[in-house]
Amino acid sequence: QVQLQESGPGLVKPSQTLSLTCTVSGGSLNSVDYYWTWIRQPAGKGLEWIGRIYTSGRANYNPSLKSRVTISIDTSKNQLFLKLSPVTAADTAVYYCARATINPSDKTGYEDYWGQGTLVTVSS
Amino acid sequence: QSVLTQPPSVSGAPGQRVTISCTGSSSNIGAGYDVHWYRHNPGTAPKLLIYGNNNRPSGVPDRFSGSKSGTSASLTVAGLQPEDEADYYCQSFDRILSATGVFGGGTKLTVL
Numbered sequence: 336q337v338q339l340q341e342s343g344p345g346l347v348k349p350s351q352t353l354s355l356t357c358t359v360s361g362g363s364l365n366s367v368d369y370y371w372t373w374i375r376q377p378a379g380k381g382l383e384w385i386g387r388i389y390t391s392g393r394a395n396y397n398p399s400l401k402s403r404v405t406i407s408i409d410t411s412k413n414q415l416f417l418k419l420s421p422v423t424a425a426d427t428a429v430y431y432c433a434r435a436t437i438n439p440s441d442k443t444g445y446e447d448y449w450g451q452g453t454l455v456t457v458s459s
Numbered sequence: 460q461s462v463l464t465q466p467p468s469v470s471g472a473p474g475q476r477v478t479i480s481c482t483g484s485s486s487n488i489g490a491g492y493d494v495h496w497y498r499h500n501p502g503t504a505p506k507l508l509i510y511g512n513n514n515r516p517s518g519v520p521d522r523f524s525g526s527k528s529g530t531s532a533s534l535t536v537a538g539l540q541p542e543d544e545a546d547y548y549c550q551s552f553d554r555i556l557s558a559t560g561v562f563g564g565g566t567k568l569t570v571l
Contacts, residue, residue: 372560381461382497382505382548384560398556431504438493438511443552443560445495447516449504 337362339432339450347457352420357432357450364410365390370435370444373406373417375428376452383428387435387444388415422457429454462487462556463549463563470569471539479566481532481549487561489530492552496525496534499546499565508547509534536568544570 343355357371364371373385386396388406396404405418419426429452435444464482471477481494488494496509507516509525512532522537532551536543549563 381546381565382499382550382562384550384562387560395557395559397559436510440511441492441552443492443558445493445507445510445550446497446505447507447510449506451504 337434337448339434339448341430341432341450341453343453343455345454345456347422347426347455348459349423349457350421352418353422353426353455353457355417355430355432355453355455357415357417359413359415359434362434362448364408364413364415368437370437371406371408371415372433372435372444372446373415374431374433374446376431377425377428385417385419385430424457427455427457461564462553462561463551465547465549465563465566467564468567468569470571471536472571473539473541475539476535476537477539477568479534479536479547479549479568481534481551481563483530483532483551485530486555487530487551487553488527488532490554492554494525494527494532495550496523497548497550499548501546505548539570541570544568 338360370389372387388394394406407416431452432450433446434448493511497505499505512527513525
């Protein structure tokens with residue numbers, strides 16, 4: 336059973352860097368059948384796709400966040416990482432990491448395993 | 460403003476059937492990208508309900524079904540149960556947005 340666990344500071348000051356780690360157990364980040372995604376949900380709002388990273392290290396980002404976000408992966412540690420900088424209050428949200436199975440029909444994917452999420456508040 | 464449009468809320472009595480729509484455009488659903496559906500209870504991890512327009516993962520009851528036509532998709536929940544009350548999201552990809560993932564705004568399903 337694949338399990339994902341997000342970790343990182345729950346409070347970040349405006350203009351600083353939000354850094355989160357997702358630790359994966361029960362599965363390998365090395366498989367070419369999957370990619371790994373970060374998704375967030377601001378309070379009272381819907382889900383927002385932040386970006387994804389493949390085993391190769393190739394990443395794609397939501398165009399609205401692209402200039403501020405970096406997703407990376409360490410397959411030896413079975414971890415993926417999210418950095419968002421600089422942050423504002425609008426980045427306050429619950430952040431999820433997820434595994435996406437690659438969809439053979441259109442080469443995109445669907446998130447079949449999710450972490451429980453971690454709340455990050457941006458405030459001074 | 461979400462790229463995919465869902466009704467903010469739907470409701471139904473126990474045992475009834477409800478359908479949640481997801482409307483996109485020629486750059487996402489209409490471009491041939493599949494649609495996936497998730498259920499989300501606040502404070503918990505979202506759960507995959509339907510993938511590839513109409514496929515259920517193992518363990519998802521056959522009361523849940525999905526379909527896609529043109530630039531829209533829908534999720535149908537039959538035989539409503541109290542535990543079905545949750546937020547439901549559709550997801551696809553958009554080629555104008557560099558083939559990145561997009562979600563609908565979410566639909567709150569209330570079981571009356």
